[in-house]
Amino acid sequence: MAVEFILILLSPIFIIAIIMELLKRKDSYSIKEFLLNLGLALSHQATDILAMLALMPLFFWLHSSFAVFSFELTAFSVIVGFILQDFLYYWFHRTSHQCNWLWAAHVVHHSSNNMNFSTAMRQSLFYPMVGMWLFWLPLIILGFEPKLVLAIVALNLAFQFFVHTEMGPEFRLLGKVFNTPTHHCLHHASNPQYIDKNYAGVLIIWDKLFGTFVCSDGEKPRYGVVGYQYDVSFFDVVFTPWRILIRNIKQQKNIISAIKLLIEKPSKLK
Numbered sequence: 001m002a003v004e005f006i007l008i009l010l011s012p013i014f015i016i017a018i019i020m021e022l023l024k025r026k027d028s029y030s031i032k033e034f035l036l037n038l039g040l041a042l043s044h045q046a047t048d049i050l051a052m053l054a055l056m057p058l059f060f061w062l063h064s065s066f067a068v069f070s071f072e073l074t075a076f077s078v079i080v081g082f083i084l085q086d087f088l089y090y091w092f093h094r095t096s097h098q099c100n101w102l103w104a105a106h107v108v109h110h111s112s113n114n115m116n117f118s119t120a121m122r123q124s125l126f127y128p129m130v131g132m133w134l135f136w137l138p139l140i141i142l143g144f145e146p147k148l149v150l151a152i153v154a155l156n157l158a159f160q161f162f163v164h165t166e167m168g169p170e171f172r173l174l175g176k177v178f179n180t181p182t183h184h185c186l187h188h189a190s191n192p193q194y195i196d197k198n199y200a201g202v203l204i205i206w207d208k209l210f211g212t213f214v215c216s217d218g219e220k221p222r223y224g225v226v227g228y229q230y231d232v233s234f235f236d237v238v239f240t241p242w243r244i245l246i247r248n249i250k251q252q253k254n255i256i257s258a259i260k261l262l263i264e265k266p267s268k269l270k
């Protein structure tokens, strides 16, 4: 699978970055949480491989039956595809924070009180089930080869590894266009002024265009999720959000209010 192959290929760079950060910022790591994050990454990759194997025939059928254009594989088409996928990623990420169904998976990424490169590996195995892949379908229908789309998704994900650190420089100039550690640390913050901001994958311009960009006001980010403290436990981190969501759905009077709850803002869950 393109996604996993690219991530495996880049893994020596990820390992070197983690070692460098460990040497400089030992206080932001605990061995227990590092192992949890690694387990979350592996379980996420496993379900992703299975889901992509199952979905590939659908992707190829959509591409061969409905593609509006036929893009040759050129540097230009890859760059256009990369920018479009990053735009779609922005909306996937923003929707994940606005809707209970997607938040139940995405909250895993936000459930740590620490920020370091290993936080990037903290992903839910439920991403394929909640339908992250649905956000890439416009690219396939537009005419991009499914394998190219998945490779671009992997590159976007790989870039995002490097914004999960408090160690990096500020990148003042690059940060006007690109997502940087400074921008993304604020995205993980639970301070009220930073919540639901900086959804960018690679390009921060989407936040600036759609009104979700925030700069630091000098207050240090406090990491974690508002209203819930997760244990350093695989089952708590992965399954508690679903347990809370299912409990709230069971309390609904009818199917309409249950569906409404699934697409409502996460803050209303009890």
Ligand SMILES: [Zn+2]
Binding pocket: 093, 097, 106, 109, 110, 187
């Ligand atoms: Zn997020």
Ligand SMILES: [Zn+2]
Binding pocket: 109, 120, 164, 184, 188
């Ligand atoms: Zn993140």
